[in-house]
Amino acid sequence: MRSLSKTTTDADSLRGQIRDNSVRIIDVRRAEDYKKDHIPKSVNLPLAELLADDSPEKVLKIAQNLGIDDQTQVVVYDDTFGALASRVAWTLQYLGHSEVSLLDMTYSQWKGLGLETDNSETEISSKTHSIKLQPQIMSSAEYLEQVKEQKNVIVIDNRERLNFLEQHIPGAINIPYRTLASDDKILKPKEEMKRLLKNRNIPQDAEIITYCGSVGTLSGLAYYALKSADFPNVKLYVRSFKEWKGLNKPIVRQENANYWDLSAE
């Protein structure tokens, strides 16, 4: 197992790193939001651009163009409760870049605290990065199907409760993504996260596979939540439920109850 780099970076540390120029900050919001303002010296990588083609070759190119080499410390942020940032961070990790973490708050929270923002583009000189794929953090549909019955494997669905009740992968348990955050941080304090998982009887040594609706964002956040609670063996089913359904894999639902009619939406 790779050394566990820290999952999140707090505002103070990041500001320190900005001062000594020892970090590459990635803003994954849309280009027009980034243009308005962003954390000083950050570079923009809208999630959509990454998702358009997230093959290792393409991701490598993107990373290099963002000035990331094997040693670069990377911090990623978004304004979508950390889910988009998680997807980008995970993708870099999968490529083999270990020095990546999430800003522990959203951009709105950063601004809300009155911290520095900037609107000038950051100049980037591209770097060279290697590829050392990390298959132990990725799950495909085939892999999930193969291992999901195994005793030490736990599949976690991070969509909202009603969506889960309506359909999910057989055997999956539900931890809605909202459960992962606290009021002012994208992730709950470690001890709280641990308590929740302990209540759910999820053993520390389990192999965990997380998934969500379509592109692995909400479940990406769950990936980091589990990491932050010291769960060493977590995989992201990156193509998630959308692919699972598309492949006509088995699905189960909670029967005989009209739970949707309890929603006031």
Next chain:
Amino acid sequence: MKLSTITKQSRQGRKPKINWGRVEESERFAETVKLFRQGKLDSDLFRRFRLQHGAYGTRMTDDYAMVRIKLPAGEVYPHQLEKIATLSEQYSIGSAHVSTRQNMQLHWVILEDVSEILRSLAEVGLTSREACGNAVRNVMCSPVAGVCPAEEFDVTPYAVATAKFFLRNPLNQSLPRKFKFNFTCCEKHGMARMVDIGLIPQIKTINGQPRRGFKIFMGGGLGNRSFVGHQLEDWTPEEDLLYTSIATIRIFDRLGDRKHMERNRMRYLVNEMGWEQFQTLILKERAIVRMTQSAIVKLSVDETPQKLESHIRISGFDDKSIPDGFSRWRKGNTFAQKQSGYYSVSITLEAGDITANQLRALADISKEFSAEGYARTGFVQDVYLRFVSEDDLPRLYSKLLEVGLANPGSLTMVHPIGCSGTTSCNLALTNSHRLAKEIQRKFIELKLDEDEDLRESSIKISGCPNSCGQHQIATLGFFGGGGRVDKDMYPVYQMSVGGRSDGETMLGVTVMRIPAKRVIPATLKLIEVFKNNKKPGEDFKNWIHKVITGHADSQVKSVNDIKQILLPFTETPSIEQDKDFYADYGSDSSYHTRTGKGECAA
């Protein structure tokens, strides 16, 4: 209550004086769930423990629970609303449900997460302790107590003190069955006669001195068999409130039926024993309680005058900018308080459901608009904001409109009650919850909220013969069941008419079974017949009352006549002719009944 102190509105909103929560209980809950899951705790014992902590079972599954958050007297503060909003997104379905007993419920919670909810509730001073199970349930209090023009004094402090006295009190940890208190403000707003102990405030002049006391009713209640409560005595002075309550609970604890689940509520004891004998027992027991306990126990009634906050008023609303529908809303959702210049506003929720975002908006709105700085849940799955300045009503309306909380007709018949039914209840036979929503949408579309004749009437729906939806005290009551054509089943409702819970409390009279998909047209038909037959000035409620009590002076003279009129609605098409007839609301497949073990929940 004196309305003297004016303080400045704070940004965080007002905080409650009483902390109902206990963090330790959440830890104990988590441990107990573990023991149960490991098979080290018997399932009946676990069930009792779970209910005592406010967690109900859920339809057809052991994996999920419903957490019932107790709101004594319905009081809920802005930061508590915000917390409930967050909890609903984290652990429930993103909506919460306001019950007919002023609780807020979170449904479809994973049993293993309940302890996390209990912990968070305790952090904001809330609890679900004794919200279910055989204990004194949430102590209810009229949502307009303190502002009702007809009340003699504000009973809220007495309700809150009663809740405080009994919560976690050993007296009430294993009663034969649940026990319900209901404090009302006046004869009209409440249901003093339909609970174990119901109270109406009454001032009596003794030796030239006005003294506070109550009319106390006992042994009423709705259920598979319903009874109307009896008045204990002419007048009960406030000092005797606690002694009477303790005495009643002691008698019930001692003599109540612990064997027969279906008749263990106190009303059956009263019925079997006969009222006179029960009454004598209570009065005797009270004398003993008074003698032995007077030195030690007392209700801690909080008499400090309520603080009203001055408003930060953003420039006035000129007539032009008042959004459409304001006067309709004002007419059907608000009323003038006894304090001049102030209004109370009832917010109607579809079958009591409210989204997380609406809860957050409600938190902000209660900070901004209510001079008392908090909200109160009502008796009909609604929420009240009180002490709203008359000038602020248009702005409040537009705020509510923005978040989808401005449906008209909250105080009229277009606002029905529907218990949870097949959305979550194990005993449910039909989707009563959705039917209530369908009726409300249809009736608002037809603008029936603007019809003065219908204002005082009510529609209440239960998903099975248990009366969580209180169908027996509704002008039009419905409870769900299954009908059959050969081997095909379809959802039906037993309809009753003329129920009421006011000074002339009576149970509705059974009319007939109406297929679920015909309930709306049958109801509209009955309204049409009423319109054609009513005397000038007569409203729907009174017209029905006359019909069922044999005083009708129109063409429709009896329940039987109503039956004849509605008969066409009971015709059953074949499944080939009308597939929809055989499916319940909210479901596109054919209807079948399926029930589990009972722990009901409106």
